[in-house]
Amino acid sequence: MLTKDELIEIETRLNRKPNHTEKSVFDAMWSEHCSYKTSKSHLKRLYTNNRYVYSGPGENAGVISIGGTDRVAFKMESHNHPSYIEPFQGAATGVGGILRDIFTMGFRPIALTNNLFFGDPAFSDDSKRVMNGVIKGLTHYGNCVGVPTVSSKIQFNKRYEKNPLVNAMAVGHTRERIIGSVAKDLGRLLYVGAKTGRDGIGGAVMASDSFTDGVDLRPTVQVGDPYLEKLLIEACLELAETGHVIAAQDMGAAGLTSSATEIGIKGGSATFKGKCGIELNLDKVPLRETGMEAWEILLSESQERMLFVLHDWGIEEAKAIFDKWDLDCVEIGHLTEDGNFTVYKDGNVCCNFPLSALEYPELERPWTPRFEKEEVQSEYRFSTENILSQYDSEVQGNTIKGIRDDVAIVRIPRKDARGKDKHIAIYTDSFPYHSFVNPKNGAEFCISSIYDKLVYVGAKPIALTNCLNFGNPENPEIMFEFKETIDGMTRICEKLNFPIVSGNVSFYNETSGQNILPTPVFGAIGLMKY
Amino acid sequence: MYTVGVIIFPGSNCHAETVNFLNTYTGLRVNRIWHKDTNIKMHDMYIFPGGFSYGDYMRAGKLATFSPAVAEIEMHIRLYEKKALGICNGFQILCELDLLPGTLRQNENLQFICKPVTIYNENEDYKVPIAHGIGNYYHPHPELVNVAYRYYDNPNGSTNDIAGVYNHRGNVLGLMPHPERAFEHYHVSRHGYKILENFATK
Numbered sequence: 001m002l003t004k005d006e007l008i009e010i011e012t013r014l015n016r017k018p019n020h021t022e023k024s025v026f027d028a029m030w031s032e033h034c035s036y037k038t039s040k041s042h043l044k045r046l047y048t049n050n051r052y053v054y055s056g057p058g059e060n061a062g063v064i065s066i067g068g069t070d071r072v073a074f075k076m077e078s079h080n081h082p083s084y085i086e087p088f089q090g091a092a093t094g095v096g097g098i099l100r101d102i103f104t105m106g107f108r109p110i111a112l113t114n115n116l117f118f119g120d121p122a123f124s125d126d127s128k129r130v131m132n133g134v135i136k137g138l139t140h141y142g143n144c145v146g147v148p149t150v151s152s153k154i155q156f157n158k159r160y161e162k163n164p165l166v167n168a169m170a171v172g173h174t175r176e177r178i179i180g181s182v183a184k185d186l187g188r189l190l191y192v193g194a195k196t197g198r199d200g201i202g203g204a205v206m207a208s209d210s211f212t213d214g215v216d217l218r219p220t221v222q223v224g225d226p227y228l229e230k231l232l233i234e235a236c237l238e239l240a241e242t243g244h245v246i247a248a249q250d251m252g253a254a255g256l257t258s259s260a261t262e263i264g265i266k267g268g269s270a271t272f273k274g275k276c277g278i279e280l281n282l283d284k285v286p287l288r289e290t291g292m293e294a295w296e297i298l299l300s301e302s303q304e305r306m307l308f309v310l311h312d313w314g315i316e317e318a319k320a321i322f323d324k325w326d327l328d329c330v331e332i333g334h335l336t337e338d339g340n341f342t343v344y345k346d347g348n349v350c351c352n353f354p355l356s357a358l359e360y361p362e363l364e365r366p367w368t369p370r371f372e373k374e375e376v377q378s379e380y381r382f383s384t385e386n387i388l389s390q391y392d393s394e395v396q397g398n399t400i401k402g403i404r405d406d407v408a409i410v411r412i413p414r415k416d417a418r419g420k421d422k423h424i425a426i427y428t429d430s431f432p433y434h435s436f437v438n439p440k441n442g443a444e445f446c447i448s449s450i451y452d453k454l455v456y457v458g459a460k461p462i463a464l465t466n467c468l469n470f471g472n473p474e475n476p477e478i479m480f481e482f483k484e485t486i487d488g489m490t491r492i493c494e495k496l497n498f499p500i501v502s503g504n505v506s507f508y509n510e511t512s513g514q515n516i517l518p519t520p521v522f523g524a525i526g527l528m529k530y
Numbered sequence: 531m532y533t534v535g536v537i538i539f540p541g542s543n544c545h546a547e548t549v550n551f552l553n554t555y556t557g558l559r560v561n562r563i564w565h566k567d568t569n570i571k572m573h574d575m576y577i578f579p580g581g582f583s584y585g586d587y588m589r590a591g592k593l594a595t596f597s598p599a600v601a602e603i604e605m606h607i608r609l610y611e612k613k614a615l616g617i618c619n620g621f622q623i624l625c626e627l628d629l630l631p632g633t634l635r636q637n638e639n640l641q642f643i644c645k646p647v648t649i650y651n652e653n654e655d656y657k658v659p660i661a662h663g664i665g666n667y668y669h670p671h672p673e674l675v676n677v678a679y680r681y682y683d684n685p686n687g688s689t690n691d692i693a694g695v696y697n698h699r700g701n702v703l704g705l706m707p708h709p710e711r712a713f714e715h716y717h718v719s720r721h722g723y724k725i726l727e728n729f730a731t732k
Contacts, residue, residue, distance in 0.1 A: 227582065230585075231541070389644055390643070392642065396543075397550060397714070
């Protein structure tokens with residue numbers, strides 16, 4: 001929720017009181033989940049570039065070049081909060097969200113991995129419920145969209161009992177032009193995919209707060225449909241090949257609001273006379289329910305929706321492609337040159353302010369070292385065969401080392417110009433116990449051990465993605481853990497020339513004062529030498 | 531030239547590797563058939579690939595039976611006795627079309643299973659992977675079924691360990707294991723070719 005100071009800040013920026021719709025937009029966009037307000041200043045320090053990096057943090061996913069015109073995009077994302085409230089749908093939509101980040105950029109998803117953290121199922125029925133639900137959700141969605149899950153790692157500790165962590169990573173490959181998330185030219189906005197409903201409203205705000213007991217948050221969780229996602233993948237990749245796309249965004253956290261404003265907020269180039277602005281007409285948005293208000297449409301997190309910015313001459317061809325795949329597509333607005341975010345509904349203006357007002361000022365939260373050093377290791381051990389066999393790790397036919405191997409190796413689907421195959425190695429890991437005792441050292445040790453693992457199988461380590469899961473950042477001790485982890489990452493990545501090209505931060509993994517262990521999860525890509 | 535048509539539905543996952551698999555086998559001409567196509571040229575063999583056609587909504591494989599391409603292909607199979615191979619989801623579609631006897635139910639443990647298994651017919655053993663959630667074959671009179679392959683270690687609880695069945699004329703084969711995942715150097719085996727040959731030369 002917006003604080004009093006933030007409300008005053010909004011009023012001074014707009015020179016008036018915001019109306020209800022505008023207030024909801026600011027509420028979502030200034031949530032921790034969307035604005036990264038706590039972590040932004042720290043993340044700037046990260047080492048993010050070497051000669052393999054094609055585009056680093058800032059896009060939907062990090063992109064690396066692996067020789068020739070072959071590029072690989074990968075990113076890891078958390079879906080922790082929804083997975084506790086509604087394990088099956090929470091985990092399933094987590095996979096859907098990370099896949100959309102990849103194929104939005106024009107990449108075909110070729111592999112999925114996940115890292116899961118639960119409370120001890122031996123001691124608590126609730127943990128068992130969450131674990132079974134999460135695994136069902138991940139397998140259902142991943143198998144159905146036809147992307148192999150090549151690695152799955154599970155760790156247990158009582159600290160994760162009320163805050164399970166679900167981190168999923170997706171890897172994609174392309175040889176075509178990459179589609180950015182920011183508009184570089186004027187164009188028209190095309191809405192594609194599922195209809196907008198009332199599910200997931202306020203999800204971004206929910207994920208930016210701690211849990212309190214006894215509150216039903218289920219309406220804030222989205223509902224996934226893997227079949228629709230599969231159609232979207234095929235249709236979007238077909239559209240990407242036409243070259244008509246200026247920019248594309250998936251509607252994830254904060255739905256239409258965040259995808260539309262992100263297209264515009266950094267948009268602009270020589271072709272723009274002024275600043276990039278956006279005009280939306282909500283009457284055209286396909287709705288699942290009647291009587292939805294403007295703020296509900298703007299903030300709904302219904303899944304499997306995409307927003308494209310297309311050249312005028314590409315609209316007809318795009319509509320033909322989506323018609324072929326039986327997907328809804330509607331033109332809902334266009335880009336302007338006035339730099340404003342303007343939203344119409346029923347002929348009235350319900351939102352009108354400069355896009356630049358949405359940028360959140362950085363926040364420096366205080367931190368203090370922590371001296372608590374209790375023994376936290378979990379003793380729970382079990383055979384994972386029953387879980388691993390539920391993932392389809394061989395679909396697409398390119399899995400060389402799969403889910404039962406330590407390091408996954410995936411073949412790039414198309415041979416290169418010389419008729420040779422390329423292979424990438426994928427490895428993810430996390431050492432929460434080590435990080436708990438010494439956050440800086442833990443992160444360093446984790447990254448260097450990942451580096452080693454890739455080298456052992458004969459791969460050249462190229463780049464990293466991460467998902468930083470922490471407790472409540474308003475607690476200075478948690479902030480200390482976070483700061484130290486970033487310090488460690490920066491140092492080791494620079495030494496190893498192992499850049500971080502994408503990432504995600506999940507704060508507020510706290511329930512009734514109990515925080516999780518500091519859990520930075522890292523995923524790495526290596527290029528096989530043979 | 532032996533022509534093979536691979537039918538692609540929205541939600542099919544395994545068509546790409548099926549086409550790859552067929553392309554590596556010499557002497558085949560492979561065509562992709564989109565589910566909305568009409569006036570389809572007659573092929574010697576049709577392959578219904580694995581996946582989740584139409585999201586497995588209503589019942590696995592049921593909605594695929596309504597597509598225009600399938601209506602034409604069904605005629606080629608029934609009247610001209612052209613061959614048809616259904617793999618995984620394709621098996622489910624062929625059962626729903628009544629081209630094969632019996633039906634497929636949810637696995638006995640109610641879970642998706644992806645692992646290599648060994649199947650056998652009267653001549654040989656074959657090592658191939660399975661990957662399905664609804665692969666538990668059921669027939670009330672299993673002794674009447676023209677069984678193609680059986681599992682050694684039944685993973686899904688199917689009647690009489692049945693992994694694949696022929697129709698009575700022998701021109702339609704439904705298979706739960708994936709032969710298109712057993713042909714490259716890094717796969718569990720290269721028995722996929724043998725299974726394809728067994729059927730093509732039958």
